[in-house]
Amino acid sequence: MSDSAALARRWRLVLGRYAEQRMPLGPGNERLDETLGYLYDREYRRRGHLGAGEGKGASLDASVVEAVRWLGDARELFPTSTFERVQAEAITRYGLTELLTDPATARRIEPSVGLAAALLQVRERLDEAAAAGLREIIARVVDELVRRLRPRFETALGGSRNPRQRSLRPRAADLDWRRTVRENLGNYDRETQRLMIDRVSFTGRARRTLSWDVVLLVDQSGSMASSLVYSAVCASVLSGLPGIRVRLLTFDTGVVDLTSFAHDPVQVLMAARLGGGTDIAGALAYAESVVTTPARTVVAVVSDFYEGGSVGALLATARRMAAGGTRLIGIAALDDTGVAAYDTALARRLVEVGMDVAAVTPDRFAEWLAEVMA
Incomplete structure (x- = not known):
């Protein structure tokens, strides 16, 4: 297939049925077009471009059988990265909660951190049956992350x-x-x-003879959803290591102490409330209030550092804690990419008052903690 033909095919699949007259689909693409149409024709329906009976994907009350068939076709036809995005949009954007409400179907969904993060952002809109499917997916994501990350933390923080x-x-x-x-x-x-x-x-x-306190202060704004997933897993792994006491705090404009659930990342994630404002200053002040031995405490702030509270108060608290001996680290993103969009100007000001700031992978986070506690 020539480059121009491949480009035309791609655009035809993107535009859907309305491009058929000017850009015929061509043989061999019918199943792919039908699979895309099943989901994205819903957008046409929302905007009034399709009638009540038009399009196999037009109805918003698809049966479980249809949803299962579509999920299987999508997994077979699309690359993994595309499939993960499509299945997330099916549930979070187009309301195919049938994929979650049926236990057998939920088990067929391909788990990923991205999917878990997307579902957590719409969790409050799910009914009890769909929430059970969400828990199933989160548990599978968590199990895989714990299996992969626990040896890294044990090696880095073993002594x-x-x-x-x-x-x-x-x-x-x-x-x-x-x-x-x-x-x-x-x-x-x-x-x-x-x-x-x-x-x-x-x-x-x-062997480590002195104990350390690790305070994980995690921003639960929507943009930090993936980092929240990794933070919950890291907290559970850390809570199982000897000589380390973990305090897990999540925040938006207030602070929620989830320390009692730190060993259970699924419970932490199901209890989190993504979205809302961001008051890092208030959250750090709360963290300061629970520090009992500054010289043996690391406070890790996981946030994009877009402060909605008082920047002056935040800097003053960070300066005071650093001067008192508390190790402060700021994590702009905690995921497998180690890449983040964050307020670099505020991050630089925090570095000036004693907080080290970086976007890191979970593996690097383990190594970083080991370096800080050396």
Whole structure:
């Protein structure tokens, strides 16, 4: 297929049935067009472009059987990234809650952090049956994240390095180059000028003897939905590590203490209320009030730093906490991309008063905490 033909096909599929006269679909694309039409014809219906009986996707009360068939076709026809977006829009934008209300169908939905984040933003509009399906999806997302992230946190926060102790489970990051070279000097080949290594030494990790408090202060505005998912999982993993006490706080214009649920990220996410304003100053002041041992406390603020409260109060609180010994870190995004859109101007001002700010992946967050608590 030529580039121009491929482009025309793409536009025809985007525009749907109304482009058929000028841009015929062509053979072999009927199933793809029908699958797209099942969902996006609903947009035409909303805008009054389709009559009551027009289009297989025009009705907003599709049966479970039709929804299951559509879900299977979409999974087969689209790349994974496209399918994840389409299934999220089906539920959050076009009301196909049939995908959630039927337990068997809910189990067929492809779980992802993006889908969980999108569904959490419409959770309050779901009835009890759909909310049960949502919990099922969130539980599957959480289980996968915990399985992947727990070893990372255990490795990073398992203890501080001890150069005098040999590691029983050596890692590349613990390679002791100086000792390795010293112990193999007798194997130096002057002719080839190469050092032959037959013994490799690693540092070990001493058991952590002092406890740390980690306060996770998580912005629950809509733009932070994905970061909230990862934050809940990180809190649960941290709460299971020895020597670390976790306090989990979510905030918008007020603060909710979810510490009692920190071990259960599904419960945390089902209790969260995404949306609303953002008062970082008030939230940080609350965090300051619960800090009992500043020298052994890390406060991690997960936010896009678009402050709706008092910037002056926020900076004053951050400066006071940093001066008192509390470690402050700001996380502009906590997800697998480590990329964020955030208020860089406010972030720079927070850095000036003692808070380190970055957008990080969960793996890097684990390493960052280890560095801060070293």
